[in-house]
Amino acid sequence: MSYQVIARKYRPAKFSDITAQEHVTRTIQNSLRMGRVGHGYIFSGLRGVGKTTAARIFAKSLNCQKLMDDPEYLQQVTEPCGECESCRDFDSGTSLNISEFDAASNNSVDDIRALRENVRYGPQKGKYRVYIIDEVHMLSIAAFNAFLKTLEEPPPHAIFIFATTELHKIPATISSRCQRFNFKRIPLEDIQKQLQSICDAEHIAVEGDALQLIGRKAQGSMRDAQSILDQVIAFSAENDHGGAISYKGVGELLNYIDDDTMFDVTDAVTTQDPAKMLDVAQFVIRNGYDEQDFLEKLIEHLRNFLVVQNLSSTRLVERPDAIRERYQRDAANFSSLAVMQMVDFILLTQKELKFQFEYQFRFELALLKLIDIVHAVPSATLQTPSEAPQKKKPLTSH
Numbered sequence: 001m002s003y004q005v006i007a008r009k010y011r012p013a014k015f016s017d018i019t020a021q022e023h024v025t026r027t028i029q030n031s032l033r034m035g036r037v038g039h040g041y042i043f044s045g046l047r048g049v050g051k052t053t054a055a056r057i058f059a060k061s062l063n064c065q066k067l068m069d070d071p072e073y074l075q076q077v078t079e080p081c082g083e084c085e086s087c088r089d090f091d092s093g094t095s096l097n098i099s100e101f102d103a104a105s106n107n108s109v110d111d112i113r114a115l116r117e118n119v120r121y122g123p124q125k126g127k128y129r130v131y132i133i134d135e136v137h138m139l140s141i142a143a144f145n146a147f148l149k150t151l152e153e154p155p156p157h158a159i160f161i162f163a164t165t166e167l168h169k170i171p172a173t174i175s176s177r178c179q180r181f182n183f184k185r186i187p188l189e190d191i192q193k194q195l196q197s198i199c200d201a202e203h204i205a206v207e208g209d210a211l212q213l214i215g216r217k218a219q220g221s222m223r224d225a226q227s228i229l230d231q232v233i234a235f236s237a238e239n240d241h242g243g244a245i246s247y248k249g250v251g252e253l254l255n256y257i258d259d260d261t262m263f264d265v266t267d268a269v270t271t272q273d274p275a276k277m278l279d280v281a282q283f284v285i286r287n288g289y290d291e292q293d294f295l296e297k298l299i300e301h302l303r304n305f306l307v308v309q310n311l312s313s314t315r316l317v318e319r320p321d322a323i324r325e326r327y328q329r330d331a332a333n334f335s336s337l338a339v340m341q342m343v344d345f346i347l348l349t350q351k352e353l354k355f356q357f358e359y360q361f362r363f364e365l366a367l368l369k370l371i372d373i374v375h376a377v378p379s380a381t382l383q384t385p386s387e388a389p390q391k392k393k394p395l396t397s398h
């Protein structure tokens with residue numbers, strides 16, 4: 001049996017299966033209904049959020065025989081039928097009406113000339129030929145210029161979809177001739193739901209919290225989330241729980257610094273316990289976690305306190321319920337001002353650590369100093385980067 005990675009196996013086949021990009025799919029579907037389709041589109045956004053997927057469904061719709069022949073179906077469903085000859089060609093990868101062109105590896109003027117040559121010929125079957133030009137920001141200026149003419153006077157059958165993760169690198173001469181769609185980062189909840197339905201379809205038992213951990217790691221990219229899920233499934237396959245995916249297992253695999261360690265830091269501050277704080281620092285160093293990464297997570301941890309303090313709700317804290325309750329409880333231990341002072345100090349520490357050699361030693365001291373910041377030093381004399389940039393002292397001065 002051949003194995004297909006999840007990201008490909010679960011690539012959406014219809015507009016309505018694309019998660020969290022309704023602002024894009026709705027507009028495209030409307031233009032199909034009204035028969036007002038442009039010749040140039042730019043799809044921008046983070047990696048793995050549905051740009052190529054949407055472009056393919058768009059191309060498939062433009063050539064779907066049912067959409068062309070059945071006005072009612074076009075108005076009411078506005079999805080590729082998946083059954084006509086053209087749709088089947090698309091699904092099997094044999095359609096000649098779609099060309100994908102990777103601008104990262106074909107970015108010379110000659111490559112563009114070859115593409116232009118190709119564009120002159122209309123489709124043998126169907127109505128439109130769609131050219132998806134991926135990573136278009138990698139084209140040279142000369143290559144862009146070579147393309148401009150084609151874009152100004154495109155043959156009626158040609159539609160160009162330029163996909164990019166770096167919109168600002170596309171010359172205005174190109175982007176002003178296109179309709180632009182910005183694909184959003186996919187919200188954690190939507191990623192989690194999608195992963196859950198994949199696990200259901202694959203008959204894999206999974207703890208909801210484990211999927212949340214995967215989703216957080218993916219930071220808004222559905223493809224990243226699905227790739228991590230592949231890895232997690234392989235990792236869990238022969239475990240003691242019959243392949244079930246657990247929160248703890250995912251944490252181990254992702255070498256994830258767990259929330260308990262973060263709460264150890266704030267507990268050490270609350271109880272003014274330097275020994276405990278040193279334990280945390282040692283734990284981080286010994287386990288080979290990256291100090292900067294740890295500080296980044298610590299900022300997120302403190303941010304969660306601020307959110308709870310300011311909203312009186314844990315709604316925006318992306319954590320399992322038990323951890324949310326802990327934030328709710330512990331938030332009473334600090335004033336918002338104290339939390340912000342810790343955040344400022346950590347930001348400063350991050351900057352300073354970049355230029356230090358005795359890295360780990362400084363890291364330990366910085367953690368210890370958090371206790372002082374909240375308890376010993378009167379807040380008025382504290383230096384934050386924004387207040388006293390000119391008098392910035394080294395962290396370890398006494």
Ligand SMILES: Nc1ncnc2c1ncn2[C@@H]1O[C@H](COP(=O)(O)OP(=O)(O)OP(=O)(O)O)[C@@H](O)[C@H]1O
Pocket residue numbers: 006007008010011012017018019020021045046047048049050051052053054134163164165186194222223226
């Ligand atoms: N919005 C989404 N809804 C559902 N699945 C998605 C979505 N975005 C991405 N995916 C999943 O991730 C895979 C990759 O998506 P796609 O190729 O469309 O990303 P992309 O935005 O073109 O990324 P890149 O910038 O890396 O080319 C798809 O096969 C699909 O499984």
Ligand SMILES: [Mg+2]
Pocket residue numbers: 051052053134163
């Ligand atoms: Mg893509």
Ligand SMILES: [Zn+2]
Pocket residue numbers: 063064065066067080081082083084085086087088
């Ligand atoms: Zn069809």
